[in-house]
Each structure stands twice: as C-alpha cells, then as structure tokens.
Amino acid sequence: MQTALADFVRDTPAGSEADAILRSCVHCGFCLPACPTYRLLGDELDSPRGRIYLMKQLLEGEPATARTQLHLDRCLTCRACESACPSGVQYGRLLEIGRELTEERVARPPIARLERYLLRKIFPRTPRVRALLGVAAAVRPLLPRRLKSRLPPPAQRPAPPAQPLAWPSARHARRVLLLSGCVQPALARDIDPAAAQVLDRIGISATRVPAAGCCGALAHHLTAHTEALEQLRHNVDALWPQVEAGAEAVAVTASACASMVGDYGRLLKDDARYAARAARISALARDISQVLSADAAALDAALAAVPAPADRQGGAVRVAFQAPCSLQHALRLSGVVEPLLVAAGFVLTPVVDGHTCCGSAGSYSLLQPQLAQQLLRAKVAALEAGAPDCIATANIGCLAHIRSGTALPVRHWIELLAARLGCG
Numbered sequence: 259m260q261t262a263l264a265d266f267v268r269d270t271p272a273g274s275e276a277d278a279i280l281r282s283c284v285h286c287g288f289c290l291p292a293c294p295t296y297r298l299l300g301d302e303l304d305s306p307r308g309r310i311y312l313m314k315q316l317l318e319g320e321p322a323t324a325r326t327q328l329h330l331d332r333c334l335t336c337r338a339c340e341s342a343c344p345s346g347v348q349y350g351r352l353l354e355i356g357r358e359l360t361e362e363r364v365a366r367p368p369i370a371r372l373e374r375y376l377l378r379k380i381f382p383r384t385p386r387v388r389a390l391l392g393v394a395a396a397v398r399p400l401l402p403r404r405l406k407s408r409l410p411p412p413a414q415r416p417a418p419p420a421q422p423l424a425w426p427s428a429r430h431a432r433r434v435l436l437l438s439g440c441v442q443p444a445l446a447r448d449i450d451p452a453a454a455q456v457l458d459r460i461g462i463s464a465t466r467v468p469a470a471g472c473c474g475a476l477a478h479h480l481t482a483h484t485e486a487l488e489q490l491r492h493n494v495d496a497l498w499p500q501v502e503a504g505a506e507a508v509a510v511t512a513s514a515c516a517s518m519v520g521d522y523g524r525l526l527k528d529d530a531r532y533a534a535r536a537a538r539i540s541a542l543a544r545d546i547s548q549v550l551s552a553d554a555a556a557l558d559a560a561l562a563a564v565p566a567p568a569d570r571q572g573g574a575v576r577v578a579f580q581a582p583c584s585l586q587h588a589l590r591l592s593g594v595v596e597p598l599l600v601a602a603g604f605v606l607t608p609v610v611d612g613h614t615c616c617g618s619a620g621s622y623s624l625l626q627p628q629l630a631q632q633l634l635r636a637k638v639a640a641l642e643a644g645a646p647d648c649i650a651t652a653n654i655g656c657l658a659h660i661r662s663g664t665a666l667p668v669r670h671w672i673e674l675l676a677a678r679l680g681c682g
C-alpha cells in the first residue's frame with residue numbers, strides 16, 4: 259500500500275513504524291473472514307482492512323471523526339487478522355498508534371470518559387474488584403443488563419471450597435515467579451495456587467510477588483498509556499529483585515497478561531532507567547503452558563503416578579478447550595495446552611471456529627456489550643456442541659465471560675491438571 263504520511267507524524271518513531279506497517283498491507287482481504295466484527299456486522303470499516311484504511315487516512319492528515327473512533331472501538335484487539343494475514347501485517351501495533359491519535363483528536367462524551375476512568379481505577383486493584391463483586395452480588399437485580407451479563411449467574415457460580423488451595427513450600431532449586439495480576443485473585447483465587455502445585459510436582463517452586471500488581475494491559479488497551487507505563491514500571495521494580503536472585507521465568511496464568519509482560523521491553527524501550535530491566539523481564543515472560551510444555555517429561559512422570567480422571571459414570575472427563583485470542587494470536591501458542599490436557603487423560607471435544615474471540619477481550623464486554631454478547635452466544639454454542647463435561651480456558655477474562663453464558667463448569671485448564679494430580 260502506498261502512503262504519504264502527514265507532516266505532524268512523518269518523522270516520529272510512531273509515524274515511521276505505522277508507515278512500515280501500512281506499506282506491508284497489500285489489501286488482499288485474506289484477513290476479512292477471520293475478523294469477528296466483520297462477520298457480525300458485514301461492514302468493511304469493521305474489518306481489519308477497513309480499519310487499516312481508516313488509520314491510513316488519519317496518518318495522512320485527514321481529520322479523525324467519531325466514525326473513525328467508533329470503528330476502532332469496535333475492534334476486539336483479538337489479532338485473529340494477524341494470524342490470517344499472509345503478509346505479516348502487524349495490525350495490533352498499528353491499532354495502538356491509530357487509537358492514540360484518535361483519542362487525542364476526538365473527545366468522548368462525559369459518560370463514556372467516566373466509564374473508562376472507572377474501569378481503569380477499579381479493575382487493576384484486587385481489593386476494589388472484590389468490593390465491586392460483593393456490591394454487585396447484593397444489588398444484582400438492580401444492575402443494568404450490560405453489567406449483570408459480566409457476572410456469573412448465581413446458580414452457576416461455584417461455591418468456593420472452604421479452604422483455598424494451599425501454596426506449596428519452596429523446596430526446589432529451580433524457581434519461577436508467578437505474577438498474580440489484579441482481577442484473577444478476586445474472581446478465581448485457586449488458579450495460581452493450582453499452578454504452583456503443578457509446578458511443585460515437576461520440580462519447580464513458584465514464588466509469589468505480592469508487591470507486583472496489574473500487568474498494565476487494561477490501561478494500555480484503553481489508550482491510557484501514561485497510566486499503563488506507570489504500572490509497568492511498578493512491576494519491573496517489584497519483580498527485579500527476584501529476577502536478580504535467579505528466577506528462571508516470570509510465569510503468568512492469564513494468557514493476556516503473559517502477552518502484556520512479554521511486551522514490557524518494547525513499551526519501556528525509551529525509558530533509560532527501565533529499558534534494560536524491562537527487556538530482561540520480557541525475555542523471561544512465559545504463559546504457564548510454556549513452562550509446563552518445556553518440562554513435558556517431568557509432567558508425564560508426575561501424571562503416571564496418579565489415576566486418570568473419570569466423570570461420574572467412570573468414563574474419561576470430556577473437556578471443551580477455548581484457546582484465548584491472547585494465547586493463539588498474540589503469543590502464537592496454538593496447540594500447546596491441548597496435548598497437556600490429553601496427556602493428563604482428558605478427552606477434548608471438537609470446537610468449531612476455535613480461532614474466533616469469545617467477546618471478552620479485556621474491557622470490551624463492558625464497553626461493547628451487544629457485540630460481546632453475540633460473540634459469547636456463538637462461542638458457548640461451539641463449546642457445548644461436543645457435549646463436554648466442562649469447559650477449560652487459559653485467561654481469566656474469557657473464563658468469567660464464558661461462565662456468564664453457560665451452565666457448564668468453566669475452569670482454567672491448570673486447575674484441571676492440578677485436580678488430576680490430586681493437588682489439594
């Protein structure tokens with residue numbers, strides 16, 4: 259694609275990067291069938307190619323409008339288009355640049371600004387999420403549908419066991435850090451302890467880093483970059499002493515957060531105080547599936563020591579696995595979790611359209627509830643089609659969103675593995 263960037267951006271680092279990305283797009287349209295919003299809305303401007311064209315216009319000096327903002331807002335940032343693109347167009351990075359320019363030029367209505375502000379202030383803090391969940395449960399009947407749909411229906415909400423899963427003592431020489439994040443400990447407290455127990459069984463001790471907080475993805479995706487960078491710096495400071503002490507990886511059980519931590523080096527590359535440490539932390543960032551698949555032999559040995567899982571009739575437990583977009587399109591870890599579940603004795607049921615977003619997409623399900631609900635219904639139908647006993651996923655946002663649309667149990671896959679190993 260030919261470009262003629264406007265003076266205001268041509269010689270900036272972001273302009274040069276955007277220019278190279280725009281030029282790599284050949285307008286072939288192979289990405290269109292992969293795009294969930296294009297499939298739902300049928301509008302070229304809600305497709306990757308259409309959005310790329312909108313951003314090209316913006317970068318070439320045409321005024322940003324509410325229409326530009328609308329179509330960029332409707333993007334899930336799922337990056338399915340990147341997986342489908344034969345030319346390697348880095349759509350996600352271009353979108354970051356396009357959204358930032360649009361945000362600077364198009365004022366949002368006060369209510370939308372307030373909504374985004376509250377999301378940024380509440381969700382990155384675990385105690386605030388817990389308080390919100392408590393209040394939401396109490397006033398649930400009074401909540402607007404868009405908020406209600408984000409919560410698991412009371413009948414489906416699993417009662418947590420009286421005792422949370424224990425964190426194993428640090429007994430191994432090999433050590434990884436486990437970044438807990440913000441929303442996950444409030445919504446599903448046992449995921450990280452389950453991961454720590456599984457790691458313990460394969461000879462790795464997991465260390466919590468209580469001083470670390472939100473990975474920064476929420477603020478980053480809401481185009482609050484200064485705020486996001488502060489969260490990144492905070493986490494670099496919190497993680498660094500443990501990295502220096504010899505931790506071999508920064509493991510994360512939420513694939514979206516793993517992807518974000520993997521980006522710390524790029525996002526802080528111009529910060530002289532943080533660039534080197536952020537790059538090191540990014541190099542150590544791993545989704546928990548990467549840590550386990552790298553030690554598949556040790557996992558096999560641990561699994562061999564315990565009986566295979568069975569459903570109530572004594573058959574193998576059937577699992578529908580939902581691969582989050584962050585796992586398959588951002589981290590490019592398609593097909594990594596599934597063999598681990600099969601090796602553990604679970605039977606995977608077929609799931610059509612596995613590359614398509616469930617509609618969670620960070621704060622998308624709150625900001626674009628109609629589209630998010632349509633995607634959720636399609637995803638739940640696809641997951642339930644193979645009559646599984648439960649649904650497994652790899653990201654807390656997807657877990658909470660899918661749980662709100664099905665009566666089946668929805669778990670993080672590492673919890674299934676921990677249960678299979680008899681961790682308690």
Ligand code: SF4
Nearest residue numbers: 283284286287289343
């Ligand atoms: S598939 Fe890639 S090159 Fe083709 S239109 Fe989409 S982004 Fe552009």
Ligand code: SF4
Nearest residue numbers: 293333334336337339
């Ligand atoms: S990131 Fe997802 S929703 Fe956005 S253009 Fe690409 S495929 Fe479509």
